Amino acid sequence: MLVSGGYTLIPEEPEYLSSQFSIPNNLIESEDWKERCRAFSDKHVSSSVVATDKASAPRRLAYIQNKSDWHFRKHLTPFWRTLSDRPLEIGQNAVTDDCVAFVGEFATGHAPPSKELIGAGIAQLLVSDLKVSSLQLD
Structure with missing residues (x-):
């Protein structure tokens, strides 16, 4: 990653984010890429740690x-x-x-x-x- 202006991180390899997370390149190549990627993933990727209403207790x-x-x-x-x-x-x-x-x-x-x-x-x-x-x- 590169630091631009001391604050904005820009990925050196947007192809990786695009291919691994199906995030369009136009989101990755913007200055507010973190916020735009987060908004995109919130709409398209489930981050729930539970798949059902009642989880079964794991063994350990x-x-x-x-x-x-x-x-x-x-x-x-x-x-x-x-x-x-x-x-x-x-x-x-x-x-x-x-x-x-x-x-x-x-x-x-x-x-x-x-x-x-x-x-x-x-x-x-x-x-x-x-x-x-x-x-x-x-």
């Missing part, structure tokens, strides 16, 4: 989400409503011992949790008899 799920991240409201909350009638709270939210949403401030805003936290979580989950609700995420 550890969903880690920052409370201050916009994904909490847009993705985790609707997904959670398909699994449980209980409201999401800071901390551990369990549907079962193996279907848990961890809500906190693992990083600032939209930033991902640290690689150390994710690595420690994965290492714990590799223990086959460990319940997700026993994960230590600190």
Whole structure:
């Protein structure tokens, strides 16, 4: 990507966005390309994390989400409503011992949790008899 004027990002390879996401080149080659691509994809691409009104609980799920991240409201909350009638709270939210949403401030805003936290979580989950609700995420 190129930086133009210090703010506007312009993709070096609009063909990639066009071919992979069916976004017309005229949207990609404009200065407001991010907004135009977002509006186009909102109309043509479903970003729903749930395909039905009631999702079935997966075998093992550890969903880690920052409370201050916009994904909490847009993705985790609707997904959670398909699994449980209980409201999401800071901390551990369990549907079962193996279907848990961890809500906190693992990083600032939209930033991902640290690689150390994710690595420690994965290492714990590799223990086959460990319940997700026993994960230590600190």
